[in-house]
Amino acid sequence: MRRLIVGLCWVVIPWYLLSLFVGSRVLPFPHAVAIRFAELAPSVLLRHAAASVLRVLAALLAASAVAVPLGLAMGRIPAFDRLLAPAAYLLYPVPKIALLPILLLVLGTGDVSRVGLLGLVLVFQLLLAVRDGARAVDAHYLLSLDSLGATRTDHLRYCVWPLVLPRLLTAMRIGGATALAVLFFAETFFTRYGLGYFIMDSWMKLAYLDMYAGIVAMSLVGFVMFVTIDRVEQHVGRWQG
Amino acid sequence: MPGVTDRVIACRDCAAGYAGRDVFTGVTLGVAGAETIAIVGPSGCGKSTLLLTLAGLHRSSRGTVLVDGTPLESGDPRIGLVLQQYGLFPWFTVLRNATLGLAIRAKRSGRRFDAAGAADIARALLEQLGLGGKESDYPRRLSGGEQQRLALCRTLLLEPEVLLLDEPFSALDALTREELQDLLLTVLAERRVAAVLVTHSIDEAVYLGDRVGILAQNPGTAAGEPARLLLEANPAGRRGVGRTDPLHHQACAWMRRRFAEAVRA
Numbered sequence: 195m196r197r198l199i200v201g202l203c204w205v206v207i208p209w210y211l212l213s214l215f216v217g218s219r220v221l222p223f224p225h226a227v228a229i230r231f232a233e234l235a236p237s238v239l240l241r242h243a244a245a246s247v248l249r250v251l252a253a254l255l256a257a258s259a260v261a262v263p264l265g266l267a268m269g270r271i272p273a274f275d276r277l278l279a280p281a282a283y284l285l286y287p288v289p290k291i292a293l294l295p296i297l298l299l300v301l302g303t304g305d306v307s308r309v310g311l312l313g314l315v316l317v318f319q320l321l322l323a324v325r326d327g328a329r330a331v332d333a334h335y336l337l338s339l340d341s342l343g344a345t346r347t348d349h350l351r352y353c354v355w356p357l358v359l360p361r362l363l364t365a366m367r368i369g370g371a372t373a374l375a376v377l378f379f380a381e382t383f384f385t386r387y388g389l390g391y392f393i394m395d396s397w398m399k400l401a402y403l404d405m406y407a408g409i410v411a412m413s414l415v416g417f418v419m420f421v422t423i424d425r426v427e428q429h430v431g432r433w434q435g
Numbered sequence: 436m437p438g439v440t441d442r443v444i445a446c447r448d449c450a451a452g453y454a455g456r457d458v459f460t461g462v463t464l465g466v467a468g469a470e471t472i473a474i475v476g477p478s479g480c481g482k483s484t485l486l487l488t489l490a491g492l493h494r495s496s497r498g499t500v501l502v503d504g505t506p507l508e509s510g511d512p513r514i515g516l517v518l519q520q521y522g523l524f525p526w527f528t529v530l531r532n533a534t535l536g537l538a539i540r541a542k543r544s545g546r547r548f549d550a551a552g553a554a555d556i557a558r559a560l561l562e563q564l565g566l567g568g569k570e571s572d573y574p575r576r577l578s579g580g581e582q583q584r585l586a587l588c589r590t591l592l593l594e595p596e597v598l599l600l601d602e603p604f605s606a607l608d609a610l611t612r613e614e615l616q617d618l619l620l621t622v623l624a625e626r627r628v629a630a631v632l633v634t635h636s637i638d639e640a641v642y643l644g645d646r647v648g649i650l651a652q653n654p655g656t657a658a659g660e661p662a663r664l665l666l667e668a669n670p671a672g673r674r675g676v677g678r679t680d681p682l683h684h685q686a687c688a689w690m691r692r693r694f695a696e697a698v699r700a
Contacts, residue, residue, distance in 0.1 A: 338522025343510030
C-alpha cells in the first residue's frame with residue numbers, strides 16, 4: 195500500500211502542475227479523473243479491463259508454453275541451440291506490431307490475432323531468458339545431483355528450473371510492459387472490448403475525462419501485473435536473501 | 436594384488452583422464468568394509484578424477500570398478516559421494532537438501548517417496564550432526580563447517596556401502612577442520628562403511644586413513660605423464676591416533692618423506 199501511495203504521489207503532483215500549465219480541458223485535474231474513474235469503474239471499466247487482462251494472460255500462457263520447453267532445450271542441448279538460435283535472433287528484432295495486418299489476415303479479426311500478437315511480443319524475450327538461464331547452470335550442481343543418482347528430468351526439476359524461474363519472471367515483467375503497450379494498439383481494431391478500445395473511443399467522442407479514466411485503468415492493470423510478478427519473484431527467490 | 440576384488444569397492448589397473456589423455460593409470464585399489472583409504476597427491480594429479488571414477492561419474496579408459504564384486508553403474512546407490520564444494524543446492528532448505536537424495540533414489544527405484552518419513556529420519560541425523568533447529572534455513576545461512584555437515588548428512592542418509600569424500604575439509608578453518616575430522620571418525624566407526632578420502636593434507640590422511648595412498652607421477656617420468664597410486668599402511672599403526680601424540684607426528688614425518696620421494700622428478 196505504501197508503494198502505491200508513493201507511486202501515486204510521483205504521478206499525481208506533476209499531473210496537477212501540468213494540468214495548471216496546459217489547461218484542465220485537455221488535461222483534467224487528477225481529482226476530476228478520479229471521480230469519473232469511480233463512476234465508470236464498476237460498470238464499464240471493469241468489463242474493458244477484464245477483456246484486456248484476459249488477453250494479456252492468454253498471451254503470457256501461450257508464450258510461456260512455447261518459450262519454456264524450447265528455451266530449456268536450447269539451454270541444455272547445444273546442438274538444438276545452434277539450430278534454433280539464428281532463427282530467434284533474426285525474428286526477435288522485428289517489430290511485432292508490424293505483423294498485425296498479417297495476423298489479422300491469417301488468424302482472423304477476433305481475439306486470436308490480438309493474443310497472437312502479444313504472444314509474439316513476449317515469446318522471444320521469454321525464450322532467450324530461459325535459454326540463457328538454463329545454459330548458465332553450474333556443472334557443479336549437476337555433478338552433485340548425479341552423485342545422488344539423478345536423471346536428466348531430475349536435473350531439470352531440481353536444478354535447472356529453480357535457476358531459470360527468476361529469469362523467466364524478470365523477462366515477464368520487462369516483456370509485460372511492452373505487451374501492454376502493444377495491447378493498447380491491438381485493441382483499437384475490430385473489437386468493442388478492452389481498455390485500448392475504450393480509450394480510443396472516448397478520445398474520438400471528445401470525452402476526455404472518460405479517456406483519462408481509461409488510461410488510469412490501464413495503468414492500474416500494469417501495476418497489479420507488476421506487483422504480482424514481484425511477489426512471485428520474491429517468493430521463488432527467497433533463498434537468495 | 437590378490438584378493439583385491441573381494442573388497443567392498445575395488446578396481447584393478449584402472450586408468451582415466453580427459454580428451455584421450457589419462458591423468459592416472461595402473462591404479463589398483465581394494466577397500467574392505469569399515470576400512471578407510473586416504474589418498475594424498477599434488478595438485479592436478481587426478482585425485483578428484485580418481486574419486487569420480489570410483490563413484491561411477493567418470494568413465495575409466497581402462498579397468499572396471501567393482502562394488503561387492505559387481506560392476507559400478509552411474510549414480511550407483513551403493514556409493515555415497517561428498518563433493519569438495521559440498522554440492523548443496525542454495526534454493527532448497529537444509530531439510531530439503533538433506534532429503535533430496537532419498538527422493539531421487541526412491542523415484543529411481545520406482546518406490547513412492549515418503550516425504551514425512553524421510554524428513555523424520557533426516558531431522559534425527561541433522562540433530563546428531565549438530566544441525567538441529569536449522570532445518571528451515573537456507574544453506575547460505577550456514578557456516579562452512581555446517582554446510583559440510585549437511586553434505587555429509589545428505590550422503591549418510593542414503594546409507595551407502597562406500598563413502599567417497601573429495602577434499603571434504605579443505606575449505607574450512609583449522610579448528611572446524613579438526614572438529615569435523617573427529618566427527619567423521621565417529622561416523623565411520625559407527626556405520627562401519629568402506630571409505631576413500633582424497634586430501635592434499637598429509638596430516639589429515641595419516642589421521643583419517645587406515646591406509647594412505649600417494650597419487651603422483653613416478654619419479655623421473657616426463658611432465659604430463661599419468662600419475663600412479665602407491666599404497667602404504669598407516670605408519671601410525673591405525674587411524675585416529677591423537678594429533679598431540681608423538682606417534683602421529685612421527686607418522687606424518689615418515690609419510691612426508693615418502694611423499695617427497697614419490698613426487699620427486
